[in-house]
Amino acid sequence: MNEELERALAELPLYTYFWVKPEELVFSQRVRTVCEKECPMYGRTWACPPAVGSVETCREKCLGYRNCLVIGTVAEEVDVTDLAATLDTREPHEKITNQVRDLLRERGEKPYVLSSEACAICSRCAYLDGLPCRMPGKMHPCVESHGIVLTDTLERHDLPFQYGGDVVTWYSLLFY
Numbered sequence: 001m002n003e004e005l006e007r008a009l010a011e012l013p014l015y016t017y018f019w020v021k022p023e024e025l026v027f028s029q030r031v032r033t034v035c036e037k038e039c040p041m042y043g044r045t046w047a048c049p050p051a052v053g054s055v056e057t058c059r060e061k062c063l064g065y066r067n068c069l070v071i072g073t074v075a076e077e078v079d080v081t082d083l084a085a086t087l088d089t090r091e092p093h094e095k096i097t098n099q100v101r102d103l104l105r106e107r108g109e110k111p112y113v114l115s116s117e118a119c120a121i122c123s124r125c126a127y128l129d130g131l132p133c134r135m136p137g138k139m140h141p142c143v144e145s146h147g148i149v150l151t152d153t154l155e156r157h158d159l160p161f162q163y164g165g166d167v168v169t170w171y172s173l174l175f176y
């Protein structure tokens, strides 16, 4: 399927895409600790810890798939000192992530998608009210929520993780 899928991926405005085996990914409790200590979204959505389960649970889930497609997008000419402007670049990335998810679904796969930051579909996440996620088929936990050290994977592919200058990069992982 990959050749035919690659032709469809090549038509999207992706900065990069590549496949890794899920077992090549590095999972670390340290990433989870950063979520807990430094992210204001910790404990605020179904897409974040602790709702996503332990790092070991997340790892087992990811390793239950045969393939992991990594996709990246880039936004240029962004004032990265402006947090709101930076976060505005996330929505186009999420749209492309959903397009790639749909490409996989159209090919009979049931992808498990990890994407950028916390879920922002609802103005107030149902998690805060002790209710189930309203759109489990649409929401994507964030990559870091699973303890994945994405920098390790990207470095092995000579790709940057952090934005710099006026460029913002976003990544998603699609397991299938």
Ligand code: SF4
Residues within 6 Å of the ligand: 045, 046, 047, 119, 120, 121, 122, 123, 124, 125, 126, 127, 132, 133, 134, 135, 136, 139
């Ligand atoms: S879809 Fe809504 S309820 Fe579900 S994780 Fe996202 S914000 Fe929360």
